[in-house]
Amino acid sequence: MNRVTSGLKLPQALSMYKFIPFFFFFLGTTAHIHAMTDDVLIDPSTQVQNILPTPQNLSINSFGQWIIGWGTGAEGARQRLENIKREDIIIIKQKGTTLEMIQLWQQYFEQQTVANPNNPTARNRAKLLKKIADLW
Known part of the structure; x- marks a missing residue:
């Protein structure tokens, strides 16, 4: 059992x-x-950040707002473009930015302007970065 x-x-x-x-x-x-x-599901801005360098591998938002100082949107970049001086370039350099970084990001925003002509933010950022490179 x-x-x-x-x-x-x-x-x-x-x-x-x-x-x-x-x-x-x-x-x-x-x-x-x-x-x-x-x-x-990869964010396109993340892909760009992985390709283009920033000081201390900052995000593009941190790089743009804290180092370049372009504010928010097209208006912020336009205001910074009008007010940037050679003294600002010294500070940008001190924060670890190189001329190569500026030029690469300028090219990126120029390409964005060509791809989407109705993107004033990219256009103003490209102009701002060109001015920074010229003042370098």
């Missing part, structure tokens, strides 16, 4: 483990799908 009772309980006890391989299979496919999703 013991043998029969224990014989019946053993398969029931093991039956709950038959789902474990499926669990790990689905866990693995979910992780794979998630990893693939991350590759597809």
Whole structure:
């Protein structure tokens, strides 16, 4: 009797483990799908930041606002363009910016202006960076 009772309980006890391989299979496919999703949904500004250098690998927003001082939007860049002086260039240099960085970002914003002529922010930032390069 013991043998029969224990014989019946053993398969029931093991039956709950038959789902474990499926669990790990689905866990693995979910992780794979998630990893693939991350590759597809990449922010374009992040890609640019990975290609173009900034001092201390700052984000483009931090670089533009804290180092270049272009403010927000087209108006902020236009105001900075009108007011930038040679003394400002010294500070920009002290913060780790190189002429090469300025020129690369200028080229990037010029390309953005060509790609989208209705983007006044890119146009004003390109002009500002050109003026900074000229004052360098």
